[in-house]
Amino acid sequence: MTPDNRAARGPGALEYLTTKKDEFIGWARKFSLFPYPFVTACCAMEFMSVSSTLYDTDRFGAALPRFSPRQSDLLLVVGTVAHKQAPVLRRVYEQMCEPKWVIAFGVCATSGGFYQNYAALPGIDRIIPVDLYIPGCPPRPEMVIDGIMKLQDRIAGDRHPILTETF
Amino acid sequence: MSADTPLPNPIRPAFGPGEHEGTTVVNIGPSHPATHGTIQIVAELSGERIIRADVHCGYLHRGFEKECESHTWHNLIPYVDRLNYCSALINDFAYCDAVEKLMGIEITPRCRYLRTLLAEYSRIADHLTCTAAALMELGAMTAFLYLVTIRDYVYEHLADLTGARVTYSFGRIGGLARDLPDGWLQRLEQILKEYDVFVGRVHGLVDRNRIFIDRMRDVGVLRTAEAINWGFTGPVLRSTGVPRDLRKDTPYLAYAELDFEVPVGINGDNYDRYFVRMREMDESVHMIRQLAARLPPGPISVDDRRCVLPDKHLVYTEIESLINHFKLIVDGPDVPAGEIYLAHEGANGELGFYIVSVGGGVPYKVHVRAPSFVHVGGVHRMLEGYQLADLVPTFGSINMIGGECDR
Amino acid sequence: MAAPVHERITARWSTAVQDAAVSHGTLALLISPEQLLEVARSLKTDFGFDLLLDVTAVDWPTRDLRFDVVYHFYTTHDFVRVRVKTRVPATAPVVDSLIPLYDSARYAERECHDMYGIKFRNNPDLRPILLYEGFVGHPLRKDYPKRREQPLVPYRK
Numbered sequence: 001m002t003p004d005n006r007a008a009r010g011p012g013a014l015e016y017l018t019t020k021k022d023e024f025i026g027w028a029r030k031f032s033l034f035p036y037p038f039v040t041a042c043c044a045m046e047f048m049s050v051s052s053t054l055y056d057t058d059r060f061g062a063a064l065p066r067f068s069p070r071q072s073d074l075l076l077v078v079g080t081v082a083h084k085q086a087p088v089l090r091r092v093y094e095q096m097c098e099p100k101w102v103i104a105f106g107v108c109a110t111s112g113g114f115y116q117n118y119a120a121l122p123g124i125d126r127i128i129p130v131d132l133y134i135p136g137c138p139p140r141p142e143m144v145i146d147g148i149m150k151l152q153d154r155i156a157g158d159r160h161p162i163l164t165e166t167f
Numbered sequence: 168m169s170a171d172t173p174l175p176n177p178i179r180p181a182f183g184p185g186e187h188e189g190t191t192v193v194n195i196g197p198s199h200p201a202t203h204g205t206i207q208i209v210a211e212l213s214g215e216r217i218i219r220a221d222v223h224c225g226y227l228h229r230g231f232e233k234e235c236e237s238h239t240w241h242n243l244i245p246y247v248d249r250l251n252y253c254s255a256l257i258n259d260f261a262y263c264d265a266v267e268k269l270m271g272i273e274i275t276p277r278c279r280y281l282r283t284l285l286a287e288y289s290r291i292a293d294h295l296t297c298t299a300a301a302l303m304e305l306g307a308m309t310a311f312l313y314l315v316t317i318r319d320y321v322y323e324h325l326a327d328l329t330g331a332r333v334t335y336s337f338g339r340i341g342g343l344a345r346d347l348p349d350g351w352l353q354r355l356e357q358i359l360k361e362y363d364v365f366v367g368r369v370h371g372l373v374d375r376n377r378i379f380i381d382r383m384r385d386v387g388v389l390r391t392a393e394a395i396n397w398g399f400t401g402p403v404l405r406s407t408g409v410p411r412d413l414r415k416d417t418p419y420l421a422y423a424e425l426d427f428e429v430p431v432g433i434n435g436d437n438y439d440r441y442f443v444r445m446r447e448m449d450e451s452v453h454m455i456r457q458l459a460a461r462l463p464p465g466p467i468s469v470d471d472r473r474c475v476l477p478d479k480h481l482v483y484t485e486i487e488s489l490i491n492h493f494k495l496i497v498d499g500p501d502v503p504a505g506e507i508y509l510a511h512e513g514a515n516g517e518l519g520f521y522i523v524s525v526g527g528g529v530p531y532k533v534h535v536r537a538p539s540f541v542h543v544g545g546v547h548r549m550l551e552g553y554q555l556a557d558l559v560p561t562f563g564s565i566n567m568i569g570g571e572c573d574r
Numbered sequence: 575m576a577a578p579v580h581e582r583i584t585a586r587w588s589t590a591v592q593d594a595a596v597s598h599g600t601l602a603l604l605i606s607p608e609q610l611l612e613v614a615r616s617l618k619t620d621f622g623f624d625l626l627l628d629v630t631a632v633d634w635p636t637r638d639l640r641f642d643v644v645y646h647f648y649t650t651h652d653f654v655r656v657r658v659k660t661r662v663p664a665t666a667p668v669v670d671s672l673i674p675l676y677d678s679a680r681y682a683e684r685e686c687h688d689m690y691g692i693k694f695r696n697n698p699d700l701r702p703i704l705l706y707e708g709f710v711g712h713p714l715r716k717d718y719p720k721r722r723e724q725p726l727v728p729y730r731k
Contacts (some may be wrong), residue, residue, distance in 0.1 A: 041252065054316060080403035082226055082228050083723065083724065083725055084705070084726070087727050118720065126725075225703050225705075409650070509653075510627075532633075535629070541682070544678065544679070
């Protein structure tokens with residue numbers, strides 16, 4: 001996700017190769033998402049449903065959850081994040097390695113939902129950057145799959161530099 | 168952005184590392200697959216054995232009770248749903264029952280039977296979820312998939328009736344939102360037959376499985392006197408051997424007219440809790456079949472203008488109905504001053520609503536006596552003395568639902 | 575229509591307490607804070623109320639005795655409920671803890687302290703349970719605005 005800020009130089013053949021490299025890596029990454037289900041509340045029920053047989057995320061390669069942030073690349077924040085939970089979420093996000101994507105699953109993760117009070121964080125994008133918002137209370141499994149497919153389209157079209165500034 | 172200011176610790180654990188010789192303090196959660204959401208357990212271990220466990224909840228505190236003081240009685244029904252979100256209809260009906268008693272309203276017979284049927288249906292969904300999650304954490308992925316498949320059928324079926332799969336907001340003060348659609352009861356019978364097939368498979372996989380018995384028998388043992396002292400109710404209390412069930416002891420809704428047993432355990436261990444829940448699901452299916460056969464015809468909601476919205480065609484033609492509708496939506500139903508504590512048998516135990524009203528359309532206070540909260544207060548008694556790996560099935564067997572525990 | 579247990583409790587306690595009435599099937603006793611341990615002990619040993627369901631409070635900001643601390647008891651022998659209420663002022667919101675009688679009081683009293691600021695004598699552990707370290711105030715009091723947030727992690731952007 002860090003942009004490749006070396007200026008384009010050299011003949012067009014190099015750009016053709018880097019585009020093909022990006023497409024290949026994008027294809028590999030989008031079909032092998034390892035979600036970290038940061039599960040808190042009612043949306044967990046829909047997360048369980050979307051991971052199991054009737055609405056399978058395994059078809060999209062996104063089935064195997066990895067419960068360690070070091071081993072996962074998709075942070076699925078499922079359910080309301082309270083202010084007490086916010087440092088935990090921030091720490092988990094910081095522990096994940098690049099490339100990483102964040103999906104805000106449900107309205108409570110998107111904007112706080114209808115809990116506009118002292119206790120609930122009004123949307124996780126106040127503390128971490130979010131790539132995709134899936135609204136719904138809770139969202140139907142079809143919406144979740146639609147969201148994952150949109151994220152996969154974005155990953156496919158993204159630039160995937162091998163050498164970055166921080167490597 | 169990462170290492171400038173350290174993140175604050177939201178809790179203060181009861182003990183720190185190094186208090187005893189040769190022990191380690193380990194932090195489990197709050198983002199952990201086996202803590203069912205958001206519980207943090209700070210455990211002091213001697214080798215693999217847990218000596219002390221300090222359980223912290225509150226990571227899902229969403230301010231339910233404060234929200235209740237600024238919304239009308241009807242607007243609270245979606246909030247109430249999201250307490251025990253696995254069996255949302257039970258919360259709806261318990262809350263509506265409490266408000267109806269404060270208003271002095273008696274619901275219609277059809278509504279009573281239908282609420283009982285839907286409450287038992289929700290209870291099945293909750294026990295399916297609990298058992299599926301517990302089995303998955305032990306490694307039985309197939310059993311999880313079977314149970315979640317049948318739960319999905321239940322969700323789709325309830326979505327036909329209420330419009331939503333998980334949190335329905337179906338109860339209304341004075342009745343229900345709408346009546347059954349055509350063909351709903353036939354589909355219900357189909358689902359109950361599929362339930363028998365799927366749950367039969369899970370019994371075959373798990374009940375006499377050597378590994379399952381070794382992991383669950385004599386693990387997390389709770390005795391009756393200790394359970395009552397720590398406030399346990401519901402399947403956890405019944406697994407210790409006492410048949411205490413609000414549906415039998417103080418019948419409400421249509422339970423007095425139904426024929427069902429209250430399953431009890433022997434030892435109070437995890438295996439008993441698993442089996443009590445499986446048997447309770449069978450009893451719920453038996454009750455649903457009785458109710459579906461004897462559902463009386465009639466109106467769903469009481470014909471009471473203080474809380475039930477008038478029919479749409481009246482609202483569009485008569486001025487009194489229009490004003491009535493408007494007042495009910497904007498100001499809320501006028502509940503007389505008073506207080507009430509009403510408890511229903513939720514899927515986890517005694518779900519109580521303590522409601523204080525000073526008249527008007529907005530409550531003064533709504534407090535939920537959540538069984539999960541009380542159980543989390545006592546779970547450390549079931550964790551101490553056992554191994555770290557036993558924490559997973561024990562915690563799964565008390566069915567801690569975060570929405571209910573932290574409110 | 576009062577249950578026999580309710581009538582026995584009323585017979586035993588109605589002269590010593592401020593109010594005893596049955597409403598919606600529950601006997602509600604209004605007592606003074608000093609009587610709390612004694613009444614609870616009597617309910618547990620003499621009348622068989624072995625389950626302390628819940629401890630909560632109600633805030634009446636215009637009253638001198640601002641908080642109503644409310645206890646609900648249940649007996650698994652006779653299946654009846656009793657509500658015990660006691661009133662404390664905002665300047666000294668202290669009541670005795672029921673931990674010596676019921677261990678289920680531990681978490682319930684912690685929550686009541688968190689939300690309302692009621693202090694429970696002899697409860698060794700009144701750490702925040704639903705709220706977090708560093709939260710200032712007691713949110714369920716009527717003077718705490720609903721939307722006042724105290725975020726632990728500073729917001730981005």
